[in-house]
Amino acid sequence: MKFLLEYLQKIQNKNGFISESDILEASKQFQLSPAEIFETISSYEKFNLWTTSEKVIKICDSPICHSKGGENLIKLAEKLLNTKIGTYNKKFIIESCQCLGECDKGPVMTINDELFTNLNEEKLKQIFKDQKLI
Ligand code: FES
Numbered sequence: 001m002k003f004l005l006e007y008l009q010k011i012q013n014k015n016g017f018i019s020e021s022d023i024l025e026a027s028k029q030f031q032l033s034p035a036e037i038f039e040t041i042s043s044y045e046k047f048n049l050w051t052t053s054e055k056v057i058k059i060c061d062s063p064i065c066h067s068k069g070g071e072n073l074i075k076l077a078e079k080l081l082n083t084k085i086g087t088y089n090k091k092f093i094i095e096s097c098q099c100l101g102e103c104d105k106g107p108v109m110t111i112n113d114e115l116f117t118n119l120n121e122e123k124l125k126q127i128f129k130d131q132k133l134i
Pocket of ligand 1: 060061062063064065066098099100101102103104106107108
């Protein structure tokens with residue numbers, strides 16, 4: 001399992017996501033079914049599946065972040081970027097995700113692999129400006 005995760009991480013680092021052909025190649029190399037590879041990828045928040053978006057924005061929607069204002073941030077992000085959760089375009093996709101392991105610094109989000117903590121509405125707007133999303 002460790003080698004499979006390292007293999008997938010290398011692809012993720014190189015391309016920013018894992019494509020269907022990457023899954024088929026991993027399936028051959030590790031002698032696992034594509035479904036098993038897919039299941040592994042889906043189990044880890046850090047892996048993105050074949051999105052073509054440049055920036056993958058993941059906002060934690062687990063209970064602690066949610067109770068600290070995460071729900072409002074998701075709505076604000078949708079409004080600022082004029083999109084809905086899960087809808088992707090070439091520039092970005094917003095996803096809600098489960099706990100990112102930084103609950104004490106919540107609400108949190110990642111943009112690609114970069115972590116942003118202690119978010120509030122003003123901070124979210126500034127990050128989106130800095131990232132040239134708005
Ligand atoms: S609940 Fe959001 S990081 Fe844990």
